[in-house]
Amino acid sequence: MFITFEGLDFCGKSTQVKLLKEKLVQLEKKVILIREPGGTQISEKVRDILLDKKNCEMHIEAELLLFSASRAQLVREKIIPLLKEGYFVISDRFHDSSIAYQGYGRGINLNSVKTIQEFAIGSAIPNITFFLDLPLDEIAKRRQKYGADNLDRIELSENDFYNRVRDGYIEISKNEKRFITIDGTKSIEEIHNQIINIVIQMVQNNE
Numbered sequence: 001m002f003i004t005f006e007g008l009d010f011c012g013k014s015t016q017v018k019l020l021k022e023k024l025v026q027l028e029k030k031v032i033l034i035r036e037p038g039g040t041q042i043s044e045k046v047r048d049i050l051l052d053k054k055n056c057e058m059h060i061e062a063e064l065l066l067f068s069a070s071r072a073q074l075v076r077e078k079i080i081p082l083l084k085e086g087y088f089v090i091s092d093r094f095h096d097s098s099i100a101y102q103g104y105g106r107g108i109n110l111n112s113v114k115t116i117q118e119f120a121i122g123s124a125i126p127n128i129t130f131f132l133d134l135p136l137d138e139i140a141k142r143r144q145k146y147g148a149d150n151l152d153r154i155e156l157s158e159n160d161f162y163n164r165v166r167d168g169y170i171e172i173s174k175n176e177k178r179f180i181t182i183d184g185t186k187s188i189e190e191i192h193n194q195i196i197n198i199v200i201q202m203v204q205n206n207e
């Protein structure tokens, strides 16, 4: 089963990804956790280029293609082979991030972004995608706590960029049945329980 997590930076995704992994391991499932961009040797090199603050001259089209190239490698080198071996593959971000960030956020033509994503991911379509939604003011508070010095190239973007990204996710959720919107203002434990109940239900339906 292929499970992805989406949301704005600082929405709490990474915590939930780890908790889900631990729970599935406890249930004696084979689980692999991956992060995007990255996850293979080649994809990690592309990640460094993408997030390096020095690369401020990067054009948005190049940015989209680099994210997609990193993903295309990850899909073929890891995701598809692991799914075939019966693993639960949990990805912290996947192609919906490119649709939300590069499409809705940066304003690249949505049809082009979607076509490039279809090409990059091939048959690796997530079974379920958890979208952790948080209002922008909450995200801004968390960003401030983190400190500007620690932000990467993309996290340094302005608030109206993040507004467009969030609206993008909300649009995607209207059209994609696999999208489950989770209220990110709830406690870590409440969110985890909600996620685990949905995953267990899906596992039972598949058996």
Ligand code: TYD
Pocket: 008, 009, 010, 014, 035, 036, 037, 051, 067, 092, 093, 094, 095, 097, 098, 099, 101, 102, 152, 154, 155
């Ligand atoms: P990362 O540090 O992994 O952020 P997070 O922990 O919030 O996922 O950096 C990934 C950054 O890249 C994040 O700001 C979102 C952005 N991004 C895109 O713009 N497009 C994409 O396709 C992906 C995968 C990430």
